[in-house]
């Protein structure tokens with residue numbers, strides 16, 4: 001059975017500071033986006049963010065780029081991340097709605 005599209009997902013992502021609409025701009029210079037030289041980990045196909053939300057929150061000295069092709073999945077991931085950080089600033093995560101097969105265009 002097909003899941004009904006989550007209408008809330010895109011508007012929530014659009015107003016999220018760490019949702020990157022045009023990742024190509026950051027290609028090769030993600031250090032500048034994160035404003036530090038900490039290592040950058042990628043999650044390819046982050047789904048609903050069960051993994052990335054916990055890992056990023058526990059490892060604030062590592063930057064994380066989580067990528068999924070589906071807005072709905074990223075919408076859930078954003079909500080999970082917000083929950084996990086409990087109002088603390090989220091400065092080590094970037095969410096990208098892109099095809100990981102085209103990763104060379106934006107990483």
Ligand SMILES: C[S@@+](CC[C@H](N)C(=O)[O-])C[C@H]1O[C@@H](n2cnc3c(N)ncnc32)[C@H](O)[C@@H]1O
Pocket residue numbers: 044045046047048049050051052067068069070073098099100101
């Ligand atoms: C099994 S889920 C990942 C679950 C995630 N690790 C977690 O902890 O919640 C796999 C995800 O990969 C995404 N995906 C599949 N093909 C993709 C592609 N070509 N580009 C980006 N994401 C893709 C799917 O949309 C799906 O959300």
